[in-house]
Amino acid sequence: MIEQTEISSLGEFGLIEHLTQNxxxxxxxxxxxxxxxxxxxxxxxxQTVITTDLLIxxxxxxxxxxxxxxxxxxxxxxxxxxxxxxxATPTQIVVSLGISNRxxxxxxxxxxxxxxxxxxxxxxxxxxxxxxxxxxxxxxxVTAIGEVTPDKFVKRSTAHQxxxxxVSGDLGAxxxxxxxxxxxxxxxxxxxxxxxxxxxxSYVVGRLLKPEAKKEIxxxxxxxxxxxxxxxxxxxxxSSDILHICKQSNLGCVLYEEKIPVAEETKKAAFxxxxxxxxxxxxxxxxxxxxxxxxxxxxxxxxxxxxxSVIGYxxxxxxxxxxxxxxxxxxxITAQGWNHxxxxxx
Amino acid sequence: MIEQTEISSLGEFGLIEHLTQNxxxxxxxxxxxxxxxxxxxxxxxxQTVITTDLLIxxxxxxxxxxxxxxxxxxxxxxxxxxxxxxxATPTQIVVSLGISNRxxxxxxxxxxxxxxxxxxxxxxxxxxxxxxxxxxxxxxxVTAIGEVTPDKFVKRSTAHQxxxxxVSGDLGAxxxxxxxxxxxxxxxxxxxxxxxxxxxxSYVVGRLLKPEAKKEIxxxxxxxxxxxxxxxxxxxxxSSDILHICKQSNLGCVLYEEKIPVAEETKKAAFxxxxxxxxxxxxxxxxxxxxxxxxxxxxxxxxxxxxxSVIGYxxxxxxxxxxxxxxxxxxxITAQGWNHxxxxxx
Numbered sequence: 001m002i003e004q005t006e007i008s009s010l011g012e013f014g015l016i017e018h019l020t021q022n023x024x025x026x027x028x029x030x031x032x033x034x035x036x037x038x039x040x041x042x043x044x045x046x047q048t049v050i051t052t053d054l055l056i057x058x059x060x061x062x063x064x065x066x067x068x069x070x071x072x073x074x075x076x077x078x079x080x081x082x083x084x085x086x087x088a089t090p091t092q093i094v095v096s097l098g099i100s101n102r103x104x105x106x107x108x109x110x111x112x113x114x115x116x117x118x119x120x121x122x123x124x125x126x127x128x129x130x131x132x133x134x135x136x137x138x139x140x141x142v143t144a145i146g147e148v149t150p151d152k153f154v155k156r157s158t159a160h161q162x163x164x165x166x167v168s169g170d171l172g173a174x175x176x177x178x179x180x181x182x183x184x185x186x187x188x189x190x191x192x193x194x195x196x197x198x199x200x201x202s203y204v205v206g207r208l209l210k211p212e213a214k215k216e217i218x219x220x221x222x223x224x225x226x227x228x229x230x231x232x233x234x235x236x237x238x239s240s241d242i243l244h245i246c247k248q249s250n251l252g253c254v255l256y257e258e259k260i261p262v263a264e265e266t267k268k269a270a271f272x273x274x275x276x277x278x279x280x281x282x283x284x285x286x287x288x289x290x291x292x293x294x295x296x297x298x299x300x301x302x303x304x305x306x307x308x309s310v311i312g313y314x315x316x317x318x319x320x321x322x323x324x325x326x327x328x329x330x331x332x333i334t335a336q337g338w339n340h341x342x343x344x345x346x
Numbered sequence: 347m348i349e350q351t352e353i354s355s356l357g358e359f360g361l362i363e364h365l366t367q368n369x370x371x372x373x374x375x376x377x378x379x380x381x382x383x384x385x386x387x388x389x390x391x392x393q394t395v396i397t398t399d400l401l402i403x404x405x406x407x408x409x410x411x412x413x414x415x416x417x418x419x420x421x422x423x424x425x426x427x428x429x430x431x432x433x434a435t436p437t438q439i440v441v442s443l444g445i446s447n448r449x450x451x452x453x454x455x456x457x458x459x460x461x462x463x464x465x466x467x468x469x470x471x472x473x474x475x476x477x478x479x480x481x482x483x484x485x486x487x488v489t490a491i492g493e494v495t496p497d498k499f500v501k502r503s504t505a506h507q508x509x510x511x512x513v514s515g516d517l518g519a520x521x522x523x524x525x526x527x528x529x530x531x532x533x534x535x536x537x538x539x540x541x542x543x544x545x546x547x548s549y550v551v552g553r554l555l556k557p558e559a560k561k562e563i564x565x566x567x568x569x570x571x572x573x574x575x576x577x578x579x580x581x582x583x584x585s586s587d588i589l590h591i592c593k594q595s596n597l598g599c600v601l602y603e604e605k606i607p608v609a610e611e612t613k614k615a616a617f618x619x620x621x622x623x624x625x626x627x628x629x630x631x632x633x634x635x636x637x638x639x640x641x642x643x644x645x646x647x648x649x650x651x652x653x654x655s656v657i658g659y660x661x662x663x664x665x666x667x668x669x670x671x672x673x674x675x676x677x678x679i680t681a682q683g684w685n686h687x688x689x690x691x692x
Contacts, residue, residue, distance in 0.1 A: 013590075031393060032501065035594070037431035037578050038397035038492070040499050047377060048394050051384035051474060052489055054442035058481045085383035096400035096487055128397060135404045141442055141487035143398055146384070153386050155378065232383050248381070 004104035015131055018105065019112050023126055027091050029147065030125040039127035041092055041145060049146040049153065051082035057137035065181040068107055070209045072114025075140045078235070080122050081213040081288045083146035085233040087154040087221065090122055090146040090213075096130040098139030122215060152227075154292070157248035159230035163293035165253060165312040166228075166302065168217045170261040171238055172277055175284025176269040177201070177208030203265035211288045217307065224301050231292035237285040240335035243321055245293065245314075252319035255312035255333065258326050282323075282333070350450035361477055364451065365458050369472055373437050375493065376471040385473035387438055387491060395492035395499065397428035403483035410534075411527040411542075414453055416555045417486075418460025424581070425490035426468050427559040427634045431579040432501075433567065434494035436468055436559075442476040444485030468561060498573075500638070503594035505576035509639040511599060511658040512574075512648065514563045516607040517584055518623055521630025522615040523547070523554030549611035557634045563653065570647050577638035583631040586681035589667055591639065591660075598665035601658035601679065604672050628669075628679070 020034045032040035083090040184196040262277045270277040321333040366380045378386035429436040530542040616623040667679040
C-alpha cells in the first residue's frame with residue numbers, strides 16, 4: 001500500500017515545487033520555465049501557435065475507469081493535437097489544476113507522470129501553470145504553444161472546390177472504448193464482486209484512454225513537401241468536423257462511407273454493441289486523427305503513406321455536405337456528435 | 347426584465363460564435379484569432395511571455411457579490427499583471443470557461459463585456475479558448491501571452507544584496523474590500539430585507555472587484571531606462587511575495603513598516619474592523635501592485651514617480667527576512683497569506 005500524503009502538508013508553493021522539481025527544459029526556445037510570474041519563450045523568428053482546453057471531471061472524464069497517469073498524458077495530447085492540426089510543432093505547455101481535497105500528493109504524482117511522459121514523447125516543455133483548490137471534482141486546463149514558419153500554418157477556411165478530403169489512421173475506436181468502460185462501470189456498480197471484462201478490447205479502450213497526436217503526419221508533410229489546403233483534428237467526430245471545414249471554407253463535400261477507415265477491432269466491438277461502425281466514425285469523436293484537404297495534384301505523394309485515406313472531395317457550396325453509403329444512397333451529413341450518441345448508445 | 351436565453355439553445359459552437367463575433371484584432375502580432383484549432387501569433391523577433399490562472403467559483407470569487415462584468419475584467423487583469431511583472435507587454439489572451447446550466451447567454455454576455463473592456467484598456471486581443479459544461483460552479487481559465495525584447499525580462503531570482511525594495515501604489519485595500527462584502531453577505535443571508543451598506547467603502551471594494559494591472563509602471567521603466575533587478579506582482583500579500591524574491595535570489599531583506607504605502611481609505615476601513623492596516627498590507631493579497639528591487643544608483647530616477655515607494659532593501663541571506671515596526675522592533679517576516687487572514691478575520 002502506497003503511503004498517502006495530504007496536499008495541505010506541502011502547501012500550494014510546496015506542491016508546485018514538488019511536482020515540477022525534476023523538469024529539464026528540452027527546447028532551446030524555453031528561455032524561462034516554471035517558478036516565476038510567467039514563462040519566457042523565444043521562437044527565433046517563427047510564429048507562435050496557441051491553443052487551450054478545459055477538462056472537467058464528470059463531464060470530460062470519469063476517474064472510476066481513467067488511471068491518473070493516462071489522464072495526465074491525454075490532457076497534454078489533446079492540446080498537442082490542435083497544434084499539429086495547424087501544421088505546427090508544439091514546443092511548450094502550461095498546466096493549471098483545480099484539486100479537491102480528496103486527492104493525495106501521490107495521486108497527483110501519477111497524473112504528472114503522465115504529463116511528463118507526453119512531454120518527453122512529443123519533445124515539449126512544461127513551463128508554467130497554476131494550482132487551485134476546487135470545491136468539487138478535478139479540473140484540468142492545458143494551454144499548448146507551438147511554432148511554425150511564417151505562412152506555413154494551415155487553417156480550416158482555405159479548402160478549395162475539388163480538393164481531396166483525407167483522414168489519418170482510423171476512426172470510431174475511442175467511442176467504442178467508452179461504451180465498454182461505461183458498460184463495465186455499470187456492471188461493477190450493480191455488483192462490485194464482478195471483475196471488469198475488457199478481454200480483447202485493448203485497442204478501442206486504449207484509443208480512448210491513451211490517444212496519441214499525429215506528429216508523424218505533420219513530419220510526413222514536411223518531408224514530402226505537402227501543404228494541406230485546410231486541416232483540423234477530429235475531436236467531435238468526422239461529421240461535425242468536416243462540417244466545420246465546409247462552413248469555414250464556404251464549400252460542400254461528398255464523403256464515401258466505404259472509404260472511411262475503421263479498424264477491424266472497432267468493427268468487432270461495434271458488432272458486440274449492435275451499432276453501426278460508420279456511425280461511430282461519423283459521430284463518435286475523441287479520435288484525434290487529422291482531417292485535411294489537399295489539391296488533387298498532390299494525390300500521388302500521399303499514396304506511399306498507408307496511414308492516410310482519401311475519403312471524399314470538396315464540392316460547390318450549393319451541393320451541401322453529403323455522404324454516399326455502401327448501398328450507394330446519398331444522405332446529408334449532420335453534426336450529431338458524441339453527446340448525441342452518448343445519450344442514445346445503440 | 348432582461349430576457350434569458352438558455353445556452354443549450356445555441357449549442358457549444360453557436361455560443362462561441364455569439365460571444366466572439368464582434369472581436370476586432372488590435373495587435374499586428376495577432377495573425378489568426380478565434381475559430382480554428384489554435385491561434386497564430388507573430389512576435390517579430392521578440393520573446394514570448396506566457397502565464398495562466400485558474401479561477402473557481404466558491405474558492406476565488408463569490409457570485410453573490412461579484413458582478414459578472416467585473417469578474418470578466420478581473421480574470422483578464424490578474425493575468426496581465428503577471429505579464430507586466432516580467433517587464434513585458436501583454437498582447438493576447440485565451441479564455442476557457444466551465445459553465446453550469448444555471449447560466450444564461452445574457453449572463454455570459456456580461457462576463458464577456460468585462461473581458462472585452464479589459465482587452466480594450468490594455469490593448470490585448472482575445473484569440474482563442476474553450477467552453478465546457480461544468481457540473482457545479484463557474485470555472486475560468488485565462489492564459490495571457492506577452493512580448494518582451496530579448497533579455498529585457500525581469501525574474502524573481504536576480505535581486506542583489508543592497509538593492510532597494512519598492513512597491514507601486516498602495517497595499518491592503520482589496521482585503522478590506524473583501525471583509526466588507528463578506529460582512530454584508532452575512533447580514534443579507536440572515537435578513538434579506540436589509541440592503542447592503544458599503545457607504546464610503548467604494549475605494550477598498552473597488553480594489554477587490556475591479557483591480558488594475560500596473561501597465562504605467564512598466565511604461566515608466568521604459569521611458570526612464572530603469573531596469574528592475576527582480577520583480578513580481580503582489581497577489582498573495584507583501585509578506586509571502588517578498589519571501590519569494592528572497593528565496594529565489596538567495597538573500598534576506600529588511601522592510602520598514604512606516605514605509606509601506608497604505609491608503610487613507612484602507613486605514614479607515616481597517617479601523618472599522620479593528621484590525622491592523624499593516625497586517626492587511628502584509629497578508630491581505632489581491633493588490634496586484636508590483637514589487638521590485640532596483641540598484642541603489644537608480645534611486646534618483648524613481649523619486650519623480652509618486653506611485654512608487656521604497657520600503658526596504660535586500661540583505662545577505664544570513665539575516666533572513668525582517669520587518670522593522672513603527673515602534674522600532676524587528677520581527678521575522680512570515681508568509682501567512684490571505685487564507686490565514688480569511689480564516690481569522692480580525
